[in-house]
Amino acid sequence: MSGALAQRDVFGDTLIELCRADPRVVVLDGDLANSTKADKVAAAVPDSFYMLGIAEQNLVGVAAGMASAGLIPWVSSFAAFLATRDLDQVRVVVAQPALNVKLAAHYSGILTGYTGKTHQVVNDLAIMRSLPHMTVIAPSDADEARAAIRAATVWEGPVYMRLLRDPVRAITSSGDGFEIGSARVLRKGSDAGIIATGAQSVRALEAAEGLSREGIQVAVLHVPTIKPLDEEAIVAFAATVPRLLTCEEHSIIGGLGGAVAEVLAERHPARIERLGLQDVDGESGPNEALLQKYALTAEHVAQRVRRMLMPV
Amino acid sequence: MNAPALERIANHLRRETLRAVHHAGAGHIGGVLSAADMLAALYFEVLNVDPRHPRAPDRDRFILSKGHCAVGLYVVLALRGYFPIEELQTFDAIDSRLQGHPDMRKLPGLDMSTGSLGQGLSPGIGMALAARRLREDFHTWVMLGDGEMQEGQIWEAAFTAARYNLDNLTAILDWNHLQQYGWATPDGYASIARLDPAPNPRVKWEAFGWNVIECDGHDISAFLDACKAARAPRGKPSIIIASTIKGKGVSFMENDFTWHSRPLGGDDVERALAELA
Numbered sequence: 077m078s079g080a081l082a083q084r085d086v087f088g089d090t091l092i093e094l095c096r097a098d099p100r101v102v103v104l105d106g107d108l109a110n111s112t113k114a115d116k117v118a119a120a121v122p123d124s125f126y127m128l129g130i131a132e133q134n135l136v137g138v139a140a141g142m143a144s145a146g147l148i149p150w151v152s153s154f155a156a157f158l159a160t161r162d163l164d165q166v167r168v169v170v171a172q173p174a175l176n177v178k179l180a181a182h183y184s185g186i187l188t189g190y191t192g193k194t195h196q197v198v199n200d201l202a203i204m205r206s207l208p209h210m211t212v213i214a215p216s217d218a219d220e221a222r223a224a225i226r227a228a229t230v231w232e233g234p235v236y237m238r239l240l241r242d243p244v245r246a247i248t249s250s251g252d253g254f255e256i257g258s259a260r261v262l263r264k265g266s267d268a269g270i271i272a273t274g275a276q277s278v279r280a281l282e283a284a285e286g287l288s289r290e291g292i293q294v295a296v297l298h299v300p301t302i303k304p305l306d307e308e309a310i311v312a313f314a315a316t317v318p319r320l321l322t323c324e325e326h327s328i329i330g331g332l333g334g335a336v337a338e339v340l341a342e343r344h345p346a347r348i349e350r351l352g353l354q355d356v357d358g359e360s361g362p363n364e365a366l367l368q369k370y371a372l373t374a375e376h377v378a379q380r381v382r383r384m385l386m387p388v
Numbered sequence: 389m390n391a392p393a394l395e396r397i398a399n400h401l402r403r404e405t406l407r408a409v410h411h412a413g414a415g416h417i418g419g420v421l422s423a424a425d426m427l428a429a430l431y432f433e434v435l436n437v438d439p440r441h442p443r444a445p446d447r448d449r450f451i452l453s454k455g456h457c458a459v460g461l462y463v464v465l466a467l468r469g470y471f472p473i474e475e476l477q478t479f480d481a482i483d484s485r486l487q488g489h490p491d492m493r494k495l496p497g498l499d500m501s502t503g504s505l506g507q508g509l510s511p512g513i514g515m516a517l518a519a520r521r522l523r524e525d526f527h528t529w530v531m532l533g534d535g536e537m538q539e540g541q542i543w544e545a546a547f548t549a550a551r552y553n554l555d556n557l558t559a560i561l562d563w564n565h566l567q568q569y570g571w572a573t574p575d576g577y578a579s580i581a582r583l584d585p586a587p588n589p590r591v592k593w594e595a596f597g598w599n600v601i602e603c604d605g606h607d608i609s610a611f612l613d614a615c616k617a618a619r620a621p622r623g624k625p626s627i628i629i630a631s632t633i634k635g636k637g638v639s640f641m642e643n644d645f646t647w648h649s650r651p652l653g654g655d656d657v658e659r660a661l662a663e664l665a
Contacts (some may be wrong), residue, residue, distance in 0.1 A: 099521070103519070126517065128548055129544075129547065129548060129551070129610035131541075131545075131547070131548065132543035133506075133507075133510070133540070133541040133547045134510045134513070134541055134544035134548055135506055135510075136510070137509075137511050137513070137514065137541070138508020138511070138513045138514040138517065138545075138546065138548070139514060140500070140510070140511045140514060141500065141510065141511030141512060141513060141514020141515040141516075141517075141518065141528075142514035142515070142516075142517060142518045143514070143516070144492070144499065144500060144515065145449075145513065145514070145515050145519065145520050145524075146445065146447075146518065146522065147514075147521065149514075159466065164504055164507075165507060165541075166506045166508075168501060168502075168503065168507060169500065169501060169502075169507060169511055170512075172491070172493070172501055173491070173492050173493050173500075173501045174493060236577050242489075242574055
């Protein structure tokens with residue numbers, strides 16, 4: 077996607093604005109600033125930037141202490157480290173006391189720049205949404221990430237935000253704003269519905285556009301907030317389509333697919349299928365090859381919808 | 389408050405701790421008795437705090453990183469006037485603000501939630517950095533257990549605090565020489581003797597760039613001097629390595645790791661309180 081901004085670029089640029097506007101906003105880095113683009117903050121507002129070294133457990137604890145004293149720390153690290161290496165710290169000094177710590181989970185999903193399994197966490201949404209007091213957000217494109225970062229900064233309480241390393245096609249516009257806890261219908265259609273989050277919403281929309289040219293009209297509901305989940309929107313959306321597919325660059329266990337299944341099982345029993353990583357770890361490779369291998373491309377989404385609609 | 393008055397408070401703290409643990413039928417005793425003199429000195433002399441304003445932005449901060457000794461912290465807070473002494477009877481009971489490990493969401497006066505060992509020093513760094521950023525001159529104090537020196541995060545924090553030259557941060561190591569179960573000496577696990585959980589702390593903390601002050605953690609005058617020295621700006625964080633006795637004050641509990649956490653049975657309470665009378 078040449079020309080499109082990456083979410084990590086938007087992260088750096090937006091935090092510069094936020095740090096300049098409010099001295100309580102600070103960025104904490106775990107020695108990944110030149111990957112996450114937190115280095116933009118370091119260069120532009122050095123007083124608001126705190127290097128904390130390759131010590132992720134301490135990193136989260138420092139943020140908790142800052143938040144307890146009234147600062148608004150954005151902890152910038154890779155999703156894999158924040159969601160798993162730091163899980164006990166996030167649980168005990170961030171989520172349990174509901175401190176105002178924002179976790180910028182960069183390099184989320186499996187498109188992590190040739191890093192492979194250690195740097196890819198396939199179940200961070202599942203882990204984070206099960207923590208009491210935690211808010212979990214997975215924006216789709218750059219504009220939405222910018223709006224989500226602003227919204228999370230003024231939101232009172234801990235937030236885990238998935239961010240993408242590489243650019244994706246823009247599917248929102250800067251005027252859309254961002255309301256934490258709100259899902260949005262990106263496209264209407266009556267043959268089937270896709271409920272998607274993060275970058276996979278972009279691929280789902282592309283799939284729906286392609287299917288439309290084949291005469292299959294697929295609705296797409298984008299769910300950027302995994303928690304609190306917009307249950308009303310999901311139930312209402314499910315009522316408009318005969319078949320449903322969830323779609324995420326994440327394990328099919330416990331993430332968006334799991335959350336949607338829970339809600340619909342209780343409130344609007346419906347047959348759904350889940351597209352995502354099939355209980356497997358990732359690996360290193362070029363983005364396109366990874367999406368192909370793990371069946372996450374727009375074409376894979378479209379195939380899944382076609383198969384779902386075939387008469388049994 | 390002078391040392392003899394603080395010693396009386398420490399004694400009171402020990403007695404109330406035994407009563408609360410006995411009432412709850414659970415709780416950590418050994419590590420509270422080792423820290424009791426320091427907790428009394430901190431809350432009645434050292435810390436700049438006001439029980440009427442437990443969330444005042446300019447108050448000194450205290451983090452009990454060895455969070456399993458929460459009951460000792462609750463007792464000293466009650467004695468200092470944060471809440472009524474009678475509330476200690478709710479320790480560990482359902483719906484209590486006095487949780488088995490400190491919960492800052494429940495009880496005003498707790499500056500950080502702790503309980504998972506090794507985590508307390510890092511929020512102390514965050515508070516010290518926040519003080520600097522917000523131009524507040526409060527001091528942050530973190531009490532560490534010697535057992536949690538085995539946690540890697542302690543050393544992440546030790547490195548970072550020195551890197552930021554945080555002389556508004558002081559760690560206090562309650563070096564009571566025992567942990568919950570511990571490593572056997574050559575005599576094996578049948579013996580009650582154990583290896584030191586944190587040998588040679590001075591060398592380690594100095595190597596990490598800290599100003600090290602050693603004292604006897606049961607000599608309140610010496611501890612007050614150590615705290616005064618720790619507050620002096622010197623461009624690096626300080627640690628007070630306070631040598632203590634686990635179970636201090638109750639003869640049959642002293643230096644016995646089994647009193648780390650153990651319900652009081654039989655006439656244990658009466659015997660212990662008699663010694664602390």
